[in-house]
Amino acid sequence: MVLPVKPASAHHVFRALSDPTRRAIFEELTRQGEQTVHALTSFAGVSQPAVSKHLTVLKRAKLVRHRRAGRETHYRAQPDALAPMVDWLRHYGVFWRDRFDKLEALLERME
Amino acid sequence: MVLPVKPASAHHVFRALSDPTRRAIFEELTRQGEQTVHALTSFAGVSQPAVSKHLTVLKRAKLVRHRRAGRETHYRAQPDALAPMVDWLRHYGVFWRDRFDKLEALLERME
């Protein structure tokens, strides 16, 4: 088995990423790594409870994991959880560009 | 220029695909090809106006195109419009699996 955890449903992932604030939080977590709720709050520009609720939705989609450390909770992104969305997209032959890019890069490295 | 039309915003695409009924309609259009609103209505299991509204949302995201033919309107999927979502996903190193698959296939064909 490759996946460490069973993925959430595709619906949860699509739903979680449909909101701009949640996408911003997820992007921030992947860029800057682990963050406390406090840090995410000052980043997101909404109240702390709003951030907590967004994190709950992202958690349900397994897009984030959390780690309690004393009074603060650290969240980090879990990009593997994007798999259901990627699998859904794979049906639409939408990655041919990626294939060309990879092949090109490979050939270049083979010289 | 490769793209025939300027893509809609990533937000519109994410938003449009967050609803299960709209995803089902989009999937149906890619599987079965062009469809009239009438056909899509009997497929979707909701009323005809509901389908029309869903198609409007998909249209805003440029995920479907329509063609008037007499009294009926034919809709067809436009998978190219998934590009903004794919581009967004590309930032998260989520296509490893695809890379491995491609490399594997290539090596196999090289023998």
Added chain:
DNA sequence: ACAAACCATAACCACACGGTTATGGTTTTG
């Protein structure tokens, strides 16, 4: 020990959203 910091949950609110029925315009059919 007490105050402050951090976070989650509850309670509430405005509004966006997905559904419905009603209506009307255009086009085909009888």
Added chain:
DNA sequence: CAAAACCATAACCGTGTGGTTATGGTTTGT
């Protein structure tokens, strides 16, 4: 030409959603 089919839009409605403030529980700092 009248009737029916097809579709889009309007009007409406219940509920979900994203935001807020209020509250309380832990944990840290003084």
